[in-house]
Amino acid sequence: MPMPQSGASEKGADVALAIDAMQVGLDGKIDIAVLVTGDGDFVPLVRALMKQGIRVMAAYFEYKHGEHNAFINERLLNVCNYALNINEMEKDKDFKAIFKGLFRKSDDHKSPESKTNG
Numbered sequence: 755m756p757m758p759q760s761g762a763s764e765k766g767a768d769v770a771l772a773i774d775a776m777q778v779g780l781d782g783k784i785d786i787a788v789l790v791t792g793d794g795d796f797v798p799l800v801r802a803l804m805k806q807g808i809r810v811m812a813a814y815f816e817y818k819h820g821e822h823n824a825f826i827n828e829r830l831l832n833v834c835n836y837a838l839n840i841n842e843m844e845k846d847k848d849f850k851a852i853f854k855g856l857f858r859k860s861d862d863h864k865s866p867e868s869k870t871n872g
Contacts, residue, residue: 765795772799779803788813789834794827800834811836 776799778784787803789796792814800810812834814826831837843849 768793768795772796775799776802779806779808784808786811786835790814792816792824792826792830794829797827797829797833800830804833804835809835811838813838813840815840817841 775787775789779787779802786809788811789800790813792812796812800812803810810833812826812830814837815824816826816839817824826837826839840853843853
């Protein structure tokens, strides 16, 4: 989906995303929408998509680190068909390897040029 031009406000980006998601839903191109957010401003989008028969998952991060924290808005959590707390995957032994592969630090991955034959 196209993103709003740089310099647009956060609300402008939210609106543009919602319009794009709704258009894709109205075109019948998706069966499920995955929103990677915890922002309660997306509740009307979720409801509109669900009226079109589209299931909605909220994938979100929930953590506290110093002064920074992330969470999902309770209204958004309650309105979605599915919810996935991405941080919980890190603790689940079945997902630990997948999680590490998805969220590895750039220095965890060596480029082929740095490997030596030995």
